[in-house]
Amino acid sequence: MRGSRTLFLLVSTLVAAALAPSAASAWAPASSATIKPGAQTFTGGGQCTANFVFTNASGTYIGQAAHCSGTGAATETDGCESESLPIGTPVEVKGASRPGTLAYSSWITMQATGETDPDICAFNDFALVKLDPADVGKVNPSVPGFGGPTGVGGAGANRATVFSLGNSSIRDGLTALRPKQGVVVGREGGGWSRTVYTITPGIPGDSGSGFLSVTGEAIGVLSTVAVLPLPLSNGVGDLGRELEYARRNGFSVTLVPGTEPFRPELPRAIRGS
Numbered sequence: 001m002r003g004s005r006t007l008f009l010l011v012s013t014l015v016a017a018a019l020a021p022s023a024a025s026a027w028a029p030a031s032s033a034t035i036k037p038g039a040q041t042f043t044g045g046g047q048c049t050a051n052f053v054f055t056n057a058s059g060t061y062i063g064q065a066a067h068c069s070g071t072g073a074a075t076e077t078d079g080c081e082s083e084s085l086p087i088g089t090p091v092e093v094k095g096a097s098r099p100g101t102l103a104y105s106s107w108i109t110m111q112a113t114g115e116t117d118p119d120i121c122a123f124n125d126f127a128l129v130k131l132d133p134a135d136v137g138k139v140n141p142s143v144p145g146f147g148g149p150t151g152v153g154g155a156g157a158n159r160a161t162v163f164s165l166g167n168s169s170i171r172d173g174l175t176a177l178r179p180k181q182g183v184v185v186g187r188e189g190g191g192w193s194r195t196v197y198t199i200t201p202g203i204p205g206d207s208g209s210g211f212l213s214v215t216g217e218a219i220g221v222l223s224t225v226a227v228l229p230l231p232l233s234n235g236v237g238d239l240g241r242e243l244e245y246a247r248r249n250g251f252s253v254t255l256v257p258g259t260e261p262f263r264p265e266l267p268r269a270i271r272g273s
Helices: 002-019 106-113 118-123 133-138 239-248
Strands: 040-043 046-049 053-056 059-064 090-093 100-105 127-130 161-165 179-188 193-199 210-213 218-225 234-238
Touching: 040 059, 059 100, 059 133, 090 100, 100 106, 106 239, 118 234, 161 193, 161 218, 193 218, 218 239, 234 239
Parallel strands: none
Antiparallel strands: 040 046, 040 090, 053 059, 059 127, 100 127, 161 179, 161 210, 179 193, 193 234, 210 218, 218 234
8 A cells, every 4th residue: 555655646746747837838939939138129219128037926027227218318327316217118129019018117216215325326227127918928038149047146256257148229130249258347336337348349229238147147237338437348237236126125026047058158140139
C-alpha cells in the first residue's frame, strides 16, 4: 500500500507539472512577439524607446522615461518642476493594436508628493505605460539581440561594461546602430544616475531605453544626452532606485525576466522594431 501511494503521488505530481503553464509560456515567443524591450513609443507626438516589461496585479506594463510625456522644452529636466501630460494619457506602442496608457510617472509623483531632494528631482526619470489587455499576448520580455534581463541590478561601478538597445526614429531604420556596448565613466546625483559612453551614443528618440550589466541585470534607463562636460555621453538613471521610489509612493511593479538567455556581446543583427 505504501508503494502504491508513493507511485500515485509521483504520477499526480508529474501530471500537474505537465499541465501547469511555465513562466515562458505566459509570453509570446521572442521570435514572433511584436511588443518587447526596444519598441518605439509615442506620447503626445514625442518618440522614445521602451526599456523593460513589468507586471503587477493590475496588468502588464512597458517602461519609458518620464520626460517622454513632458510638455516643456528638452532642456527642462527637473522632474519636480517640469510639466507633464497627465496619468491616463494614451501612448502608442509600436507593435500594439491599441494605445497603452500612461500609468505612472516619477515626475507627476514627485510633484504630487512635494519632493524636495535635488538629486531625486534631477535624476528620477521613469514612467510606466500600461498595455491594453488585447495586446498582452503579443509581448515578450527579452531584450532583442541580447536576451535577458536576468533581474534588477545595481547601476554599475566606474569602468563597468554595459549594454543597451536604442530605437530612435532619427536612425531611419538603420538597425545595425540600435545595439550598443559601453562603459560607465562617472556617477551623479548621489548615485541616482551614471554617466555612460557607448558606441554609438544614445540620441534623441533613444530616451527611455534600458541598460543591462555584463551579467544581464536591468540596471538603468537612458535619461539625457550630455553636451558638457562630457560631450556625447549619456545620463542613465538607476532603475533599482526608480522602482523603489515608485513602490514607496504606492505604485509597485515587478520586472519580468527575459525568456531568452542573456548574451554579453553585441548582436550581429536586430530584426523588427
